[in-house]
Amino acid sequence: MRFETLDQLAEICLKENKTIAEVMLADQAKETGISADEVFRQMAEYYQVMKEAVQKGLTGNTKSRSGLTGGDAKKVADYMRQGESSLGGPSATAMAYALAVSEVNASMGRIIATPTAGSCGIIPGVFVSAQERFGWDDDKLVHGLFTAGAIGFVIANNASISGAEGGCQAEVGSAIGMAAGAMVELRGGSAQQAVHAVGLALKNCLGLICDPVAGLVEIPCIVRNGLGAVTALAAADMALAGVGSVIPADEVIGVMLEVGSAMPTKHRETGKGGLAATPTGRKLTKELVEQRRRKAKEAKEAKQPPSDTK
Amino acid sequence: MRFKNVFSIIGPSMVGPSSSHTAGAVRIGRVARKLLGCQPEKAQMTLFGSFAETYWGHGTDLALTAGLLNFDTDDERIPEADLEAEKAGMVTEWVQGKGNGPHPNSVKISLWGGDRKAEIVAASIGGGTIAVYSLNGFDVQITGEYPTIAVTHSDRQGVLASLTSLLSREGINIGYMDVDRKGRSEAAMTVFELDSAPEGSLIEEMLKLPHVLEVTLIDLTQRS
Numbered sequence: 230m231r232f233e234t235l236d237q238l239a240e241i242c243l244k245e246n247k248t249i250a251e252v253m254l255a256d257q258a259k260e261t262g263i264s265a266d267e268v269f270r271q272m273a274e275y276y277q278v279m280k281e282a283v284q285k286g287l288t289g290n291t292k293s294r295s296g297l298t299g300g301d302a303k304k305v306a307d308y309m310r311q312g313e314s315s316l317g318g319p320s321a322t323a324m325a326y327a328l329a330v331s332e333v334n335a336s337m338g339r340i341i342a343t344p345t346a347g348s349c350g351i352i353p354g355v356f357v358s359a360q361e362r363f364g365w366d367d368d369k370l371v372h373g374l375f376t377a378g379a380i381g382f383v384i385a386n387n388a389s390i391s392g393a394e395g396g397c398q399a400e401v402g403s404a405i406g407m408a409a410g411a412m413v414e415l416r417g418g419s420a421q422q423a424v425h426a427v428g429l430a431l432k433n434c435l436g437l438i439c440d441p442v443a444g445l446v447e448i449p450c451i452v453r454n455g456l457g458a459v460t461a462l463a464a465a466d467m468a469l470a471g472v473g474s475v476i477p478a479d480e481v482i483g484v485m486l487e488v489g490s491a492m493p494t495k496h497r498e499t500g501k502g503g504l505a506a507t508p509t510g511r512k513l514t515k516e517l518v519e520q521r522r523r524k525a526k527e528a529k530e531a532k533q534p535p536s537d538t539k
Numbered sequence: 540m541r542f543k544n545v546f547s548i549i550g551p552s553m554v555g556p557s558s559s560h561t562a563g564a565v566r567i568g569r570v571a572r573k574l575l576g577c578q579p580e581k582a583q584m585t586l587f588g589s590f591a592e593t594y595w596g597h598g599t600d601l602a603l604t605a606g607l608l609n610f611d612t613d614d615e616r617i618p619e620a621d622l623e624a625e626k627a628g629m630v631t632e633w634v635q636g637k638g639n640g641p642h643p644n645s646v647k648i649s650l651w652g653g654d655r656k657a658e659i660v661a662a663s664i665g666g667g668t669i670a671v672y673s674l675n676g677f678d679v680q681i682t683g684e685y686p687t688i689a690v691t692h693s694d695r696q697g698v699l700a701s702l703t704s705l706l707s708r709e710g711i712n713i714g715y716m717d718v719d720r721k722g723r724s725e726a727a728m729t730v731f732e733l734d735s736a737p738e739g740s741l742i743e744e745m746l747k748l749p750h751v752l753e754v755t756l757i758d759l760t761q762r763s
Contacts, residue, residue, distance in 0.1 A: 233540070259546045262734070271546065278552050278613070294618075295596050334555030337598055337618040344548045344557040345666055352549075374549050381548035386540045390548070390637070391665040393559070393643070409550075444593040446556040500593070521595050 230256045234479045235383050242420035249420050249534050250372040253379035271373045272357035272378075275341045279330065279353035292316070293335040295517055302329035305455070316393050320459050327354025331451040334446055341366040344381045344390040347397075347439075347446045348404035350454030355408040355461050359415065367414065376414045377407035380427055387479070388486040392439035393498040395410045395489025400521025401453045402434030402485065404477075408461035409468070418469050428474025430464035431481045438496035438531055440503025443514040451503055551667045552613040552755055559725075560590065563663025565617065566759060568606015570683050571648040574674055575657035582607050583632040584722040585647040587640025590663075603646065604631055613623040613669065643674050663712035677728035681689040683759045685714055687735040690745065691753040694720040701748050702729065711735055726752075738758065 232238040232252075239398075240277040241252050254529075277498040279471040287306055292299035305325040308314065314321040331350035356370050381390060384403045389395035400449045409430040410423040471488075474481065495502030504510050542548060544750065553562040572579060584595055584603055594600050605620040608627055616623055624631060636647070642662035650657045662675040671681045674689055681687050690696050699718065706713060718731040720727035736758055743755045 230540075230545075250758065260544055272549065275550060276554055277652055294598060305679075337555050337601075339552065339554050339563075341548075341550055341552050342558045342562065342667060346553065346555050348563065349555070371648050378545035378549045382542055382545060385542040385548060390542075391559075393665065443596055444589070445596040484594055499589075500554060 230260060230382065231385065232379075235380065235427060235482070236441055236477065236479050238383065239381060239420040239424045241323065247445045248376070248414055249379050250414060253375040253382075253448075254372075257263060257375075259352070263277045264289070264369055269371060273367065276356075276367060276371050276374060277347055277356065278339055278341050282330040282338065283326045283353055283357045286333045286431040287325070289331075289333075289338075291332035291336045291338070293445075293447055294331075294337060295445055295447065297513065298335050298441070298451055299332055301451065302326070302332050307502045315416070316459065319358065320462055320490070322361075323354045323458040323462055324455045326358050327355060328353060328451060328455040331454040333449045335445075335451060343377070344385065344403055344407070345392070345400045347392060347450050348454065348457070350451070351401065351404040351457040352408045352411070352455070353424075354458035359412065360511075365415070372409075373411040373415045376423065377411040379422075380407045380410045383479075384482055384485070387498040388482045389401050389489055395485065396437055396492050396497055397439040397453060398434045398437040398485055399489055400432055400439065401414070401450075402437055403406060403453075405434055405457045405461045406430045408458065409464035412465035415469050416465070416469060422468045425472070425474045426464045426468035428476065428478030428481045429467050429472065430461060431485060432474065432476070432501065433460055433464070433485050435481070437485060438492060439498040440496060440505045441500055442510045443507045443517050444500030444505070449511075466483045507528040547666065547668070553667060554613055554615065554617040557597045558667040559665055560593065560599045560604045561617070561661045562612040562667035563644070563669050563697045564590075564612060564646070564670045566608040566683055567613045567648070567659070567661040567663065568603040568669065569609060569759055570661065570669070570671055570713065570757055571650055571657060571659045571696045573608050573759075574611055574654055574659060574689065574755055576755060577652045577655065579607055579629050579631070579650040579652040581630045581651040583634060583649045584636060585634040585636045587636035587645040587698075588643040590646055590666055593633055600631075600669065601635060602630075603648070607648075607650070612686050633639055635729075641670045644668065670751075674728060674730070676690050679713070679717050679719065679730050681717070681730055681757075685732040685734065686723045686756065686758040686760055687732045688733065688737065688742070688745075689757060690751060692727055692729065693750040693752065694722075694724050695750045697751050698727075698748070699729060702731075702745060702751075705741060705744060706731065706733070706737070709737060710742055711737055724730035
């Protein structure tokens with residue numbers, strides 16, 4: 230890739246009069262030796278999986294394997310249909326869709342890691358709802374995924390996209406930044422504005438710890454995906470309105486690394502701190518452990534021959 | 540740069556819930572199966588660290604099993620991999636590892652099938668990316684992201700030259716190479732991570748080279 234920072238990326242776009250998506254697609258083709266058409270086709274396949282996950286999350290059974298979560302996306306979608314939501318229709322739709330994909334993930338359904346499975350709801354939530362709202366064709370959204378990918382590429386290489394490394398700011402935070410920047414470009418904003426959106430979005434995610442109950446990608450991951458989709462839309466709007474990130478996005482990414490490194494281990498995907506360590510978090514964990522022991526014991530007993538045959 | 544391309548950020552296409560505990564585990568299982576070279580009849584998994592602590596909630600056990608059945612990361616049969624294993628006649632055994640593995644998410648897999656045996660030690664290091672630390676007792680450092688050839692041979696002069704010249708003749712570029720031996724003049728393993736997948740005939744040719752005992756192609760880039 231010809232860029233290591235968002236500043237360099239915006240510079241290339243300006244110089245070559247290209248969008249971030251066009252630069253990413255061309256650079257990806259060059260780096261991998263695979264034709265741009267083939268690279269595009271692969272991404273288009275991924276977009277279909279995202280759309281399917283939204284549908285599945287709104288209509289199918291999304292009960293997770295642990296039994297802790299499921300069905301909330303449908304609740305939000307139904308609530309919206311019944312009247313005016315506090316958030317307003319389009320944002321609430323993005324939120325419901327993001328919850329839907331995250332719930333599909335927790336129920337061992339098919340998703341695209343964007344950038345991780347724990348943060349897989351935000352980009353589809355923002356993209357699929359925007360597509361319906363603005364009547365865009367699939368190809369446009371696939372371009373948007375290259376924009377999101379370029380932004381994530383910079384974050385991943387200069388900070389982190391792993392909860393175990395940098396906390397939830399690295400997973401959900403990165404996804405929010407990626408979705409915000411992509412949304413700016415999809416709506417005709419400049420690369421510079423897209424980069425501002427990333428800065429604005431990431432600023433609001435700094436310090437977010439990764440504290441999943443029982444270490445599972447469910448509580449609080451799923452709701453954070455729903456809320457993240459809304460933050461991404463808000464950051465995109467600010468940037469499109471001309472609001473700049475006074476602290477440049479690359480410097481915010483630097484702060485993300487600093488904060489992530491300073492985070493205690495218990496707040497980095499161990500399930501031992503934060504919400505996971507609350508009385509309720511501990512209780513749920515204990516119940517799951519007991520449930521598992523019981524099942525293991527039952528399975529063992531079922532396999533053993535009856536004692537009188539010994 | 541740790542992340543080299545756009546699909547390491549957008550992707551993989553996978554069955555949830557965790558890119559580390561599920562998608563990465565599928566890939567590890569597939570590498571192990573490729574090393575064995577056939578459907579395993581028996582598989583023993585020793586789990587370490589976070590794999591051992593939370594595998595049940597993340598479906599890591601199902602994901603490893605799915606990989607051993609050669610399923611891809613987004614195969615919708617992953618949640619029923621235990622039943623699929625039964626159908627395929629594969630018995631799985633789960634062991635809690637003692638002490639620390641080489642990484643917080645690691646597993647040692649021992650496989651038996653036909654008259655063959657294989658063993659790998661690997662870890663899932665984030666976003667579905669894996670690191671393989673050992674193949675059949677030889678220390679290696681591979682990722683499964685590129686078509687990989689593992690060659691078991693005797694530690695003799697000229698073996699590497701004959702292998703690399705075959706790859707060179709086919710116009711295949713080596714991205715990474717690793718050699719380990721049990722001892723001087725004893726068994727050795729060389730692994731090549733390649734920029735493009737080799738033809739089956741090249742593998743056949745390698746097998747015919749002097750002192751070469753076994754050649755295995757580990758290619759996860761091809762969908763099963």
